[in-house]
Amino acid sequence: MQNINEMSVIFSSKSENEAFARIVVSAFLAQIDPTVNELNDIKTAVSEAVTNSIIHGYGNDSGQIKMRCELFLDAITIEIEDSGKGIENIVEAMTPSFTSCPEMERTGMGFTVMETLMDSLSVDSKKGVGTKVVMSKKFDSLKECK
Amino acid sequence: MQNINEMSVIFSSKSENEAFARIVVSAFLAQIDPTVNELNDIKTAVSEAVTNSIIHGYGNDSGQIKMRCELFLDAITIEIEDSGKGIENIVEAMTPSFTSCPEMERTGMGFTVMETLMDSLSVDSKKGVGTKVVMSKKFDSLKECK
Amino acid sequence: MDVTFDFFKDNLVVHISGEIDHHATEVLRTRIDKKLISEKSVNMILDLSDVSFMDSSGIGLIIGRFKNVRGFGGNLALVCKDNHIKRIVSLAGIEKIIEICNDIETAVNSLKIKNKKTAGL
Amino acid sequence: MDVTFDFFKDNLVVHISGEIDHHATEVLRTRIDKKLISEKSVNMILDLSDVSFMDSSGIGLIIGRFKNVRGFGGNLALVCKDNHIKRIVSLAGIEKIIEICNDIETAVNSLKIKNKKTAGL
Ligand SMILES: Nc1ncnc2c1ncn2[C@@H]1O[C@H](COP(=O)(O)OP(=O)(O)O)[C@@H](O)[C@H]1O
Ligand SMILES: Nc1ncnc2c1ncn2[C@@H]1O[C@H](COP(=O)(O)OP(=O)(O)O)[C@@H](O)[C@H]1O
Numbered sequence: 093m094q095n096i097n098e099m100s101v102i103f104s105s106k107s108e109n110e111a112f113a114r115i116v117v118s119a120f121l122a123q124i125d126p127t128v129n130e131l132n133d134i135k136t137a138v139s140e141a142v143t144n145s146i147i148h149g150y151g152n153d154s155g156q157i158k159m160r161c162e163l164f165l166d167a168i169t170i171e172i173e174d175s176g177k178g179i180e181n182i183v184e185a186m187t188p189s190f191t192s193c194p195e196m197e198r199t200g201m202g203f204t205v206m207e208t209l210m211d212s213l214s215v216d217s218k219k220g221v222g223t224k225v226v227m228s229k230k231f232d233s234l235k236e237c238k
Numbered sequence: 239m240q241n242i243n244e245m246s247v248i249f250s251s252k253s254e255n256e257a258f259a260r261i262v263v264s265a266f267l268a269q270i271d272p273t274v275n276e277l278n279d280i281k282t283a284v285s286e287a288v289t290n291s292i293i294h295g296y297g298n299d300s301g302q303i304k305m306r307c308e309l310f311l312d313a314i315t316i317e318i319e320d321s322g323k324g325i326e327n328i329v330e331a332m333t334p335s336f337t338s339c340p341e342m343e344r345t346g347m348g349f350t351v352m353e354t355l356m357d358s359l360s361v362d363s364k365k366g367v368g369t370k371v372v373m374s375k376k377f378d379s380l381k382e383c384k
Numbered sequence: 385m386d387v388t389f390d391f392f393k394d395n396l397v398v399h400i401s402g403e404i405d406h407h408a409t410e411v412l413r414t415r416i417d418k419k420l421i422s423e424k425s426v427n428m429i430l431d432l433s434d435v436s437f438m439d440s441s442g443i444g445l446i447i448g449r450f451k452n453v454r455g456f457g458g459n460l461a462l463v464c465k466d467n468h469i470k471r472i473v474s475l476a477g478i479e480k481i482i483e484i485c486n487d488i489e490t491a492v493n494s495l496k497i498k499n500k501k502t503a504g505l
Numbered sequence: 506m507d508v509t510f511d512f513f514k515d516n517l518v519v520h521i522s523g524e525i526d527h528h529a530t531e532v533l534r535t536r537i538d539k540k541l542i543s544e545k546s547v548n549m550i551l552d553l554s555d556v557s558f559m560d561s562s563g564i565g566l567i568i569g570r571f572k573n574v575r576g577f578g579g580n581l582a583l584v585c586k587d588n589h590i591k592r593i594v595s596l597a598g599i600e601k602i603i604e605i606c607n608d609i610e611t612a613v614n615s616l617k618i619k620n621k622k623t624a625g626l
Pocket of ligand 2: 286290291292294295296320322323324325331332336337338339344345346347348349350369440
C-alpha cells in the first residue's frame with residue numbers, strides 16, 4: 093500500500109529529546125486528526141522506545157537515534173532505531189517486568205506498554221550493532237471515512 | 239563551538255509539511271525557551287525556505303526535503319535542503335520582489351523575509367541538482383544567562 | 385486555518401483565523417474570491433486579528449485580493465494588531481497601498497475616505 | 506514538569522504537573538526523596554491530577570516512592586483521574602499494592618485504614 097506521507101528524524105540520545113520525539117510524532121499525525129486516545133497511545137509507545145535507546149542502547153555514551161514514520165490512510169508505522177549496544181536475548185528482554193536496570197528504577201514494562209498500546213511490535217537487535225523497534229497502529233476512528 | 243543538541247528531519251514535499259516543519263523546529267527549541275518573537279522569526283524563516291523547496295524546487299514533482307538544526311548555547315543554525323530543480327541565478331533570486339511564479343501570487347519576498355528575521359542567510363544551489371539554504375540566529379534573550 | 389464572512393456597513397468582512405502559509409492560501413484564495421464574486425460588495429476588509437502565524441504567502445494573498453477588489457472598482461483595508469504579522473506585511477511595503485487598521489470600525493472609515501477619493505469627490 | 510508539596514491531615518501531598526517521562530523522573534525522584542527525608546511525615550499522597558503525559562518511567566517513580574515510604578513505616582496512595590494514566594499504572598498491577606483514588610480526601614481516608622491495618626489494629 094502506498095503511504096500518504098512519511099518522514100524520518102535523527103536526534104541525539106539526550107533525555108530532553110524524549111519530549112521532542114513525542115511532539116514530532118504528534119505534529120506528523122496532526123494532518124489526519126486522530127482521537128486523543130489514539131494519539132496518547134502512540135506518543136507513549138514512542139516515548140518508551142526512544143527512552144530505551146537512550147538509557148539501554150547508549151547508556152552513558154552519546155549517539156544518534158532515528159525515528160521513521162509512514163502514514164497510511166488508516167494506520168501509522170513507526171520505526172525507532174539506535175546503533176547502541178544491542179540486546180543479547182530479545183525474548184527475555186520482552187518478558188514483562190524484565191529489566192537490566194532495576195537500580196535506575198526501571199520496571200521492565202517498556203515493551204509491555206508498546207505491545208499493549210500498539211497493534212503490532214517487532215524488535216530486531218544485534219549485540220554491539222544496535223536495536224530497531226517497528227510498531228504500527230490502525231486508526232479505528234478513521235476506518236469509516238475511507 | 240560544540241553544539242548542545244542537533245537533529246535532522248526528512249519529509250515529503252507536500253504543502254501539509256510546511257506546518258510540520260514549523261512545529262518540529264519549535265519543539266527542538268523548547269529546551270532553551272526562546273522569546274515569542276525569536277520563535278516567531280525562526281518559524282517564519284523555516285516556513286519560507288520549506289515552501290520554496292516545495293513549490294520552486296519540486297513544483298509538481300514529489301521529492302524529499304531535509305531540515306537540519308544545530309543548537310548552540312546562544313544560537314541556532316538551520317539548513318534546509320532539497321534535490322529539486324535548483325536556482326540558475328542566485329543573486330537575481332535573492333533580489334527583493336523577484337519571483338519566477340507571479341501567477342501563483344508569489345511576491346518574491348521569501349528570501350527577504352529570511353534575511354530580515356535571521357542573523358545570517360546563505361544560499362547554495364546548482365541547476366538540476368538542488369538548493370541548500372543555511373540560516374542562523376542568535377538568541378539575545380539568552381546572552382545574559384551564559 | 386478557517387475563514388468566515390460577514391458584512392459591516394456594506395463592506396465584506398473576511399475573518400481569517402489560524403495559520404496563513406502557502407498550504408492555507410490555496411484554500412483561502414478560492415473561498416474569498418468566490419464570496420467576492422457572489423456578493424456584489426465592492427469593498428473588502430481582511431480581518432487578520434485571529435491569525436496566529438503568517439509568512440510571505442500571506443503577502444501574496446493580501447495583494448492578490450487587493451487587485452481583485454480594485455478590479456471591481458472597490459478598495460481593501462487590513463485589520464491587524466499582531467506585531468509579528470505587521471512586520472511581515474510592512475516588509476513588502478503593503479502599508480503604502482493598503483491601510484492597516486487596529487479594528488474594523490477604523491477600517492470602515494478609512495475605506496469611506498478612500499472611495500470618495502477614488503470617485504474624485 | 507513541576508512538583509509542589511503541601512500537607513493534608515499529616516500526609517505529605519506531592520502534586521506533580523506536566524509530563525512524566527524518563528527525563529522528568531530524574532529530577533522528580535531527587536526532589537520528592539529530599540522532601541520525604543526532611544519532613545517526618547510517614548504517609549505520602551502522589552497527586553497526578555495535573556499530569557498530562559506518563560510512560561512506564563512513571564511506574565518506576567511510583568513504585569520507588571512506595572518502597573521509600575514503606576521503609577519509613579508509612580504508606581502511599583495515588584490520586585489520578587485520567588484514563589490513559591490509569592491504564593499505564595494498571596498495566597504494572599500497581600493497584601494491587603497502591604490505592605488509586607479520585608481525590609485527595611479519599612486518598613487520606615484510604616491511608617488511615619491502611620495504617621491501622623499495618624499497625625495491626
Ligand atoms: N534499545 C535498546 N538497546 C539495548 N537494550 C535494550 C533496548 N531496549 C530494551 N533493551 C533491554 O530490554 C530490557 C527491557 O526493556 P523494557 O521492557 O523497555 O523495560 P525497562 O526499560 O524498564 O528496562 C531493558 O532493561 C534492556 O536490557
Ligand atoms: N528551493 C528552491 N528551488 C528552486 N528555486 C528557488 C528555490 N527557492 C527560491 N527559488 C527561486 O527564487 C525565487 C525567489 O524566491 P523567494 O524570495 O522566496 O520568493 P517567492 O517564493 O515569492 O518566489 C523564486 O521565485 C524561485 O525562482
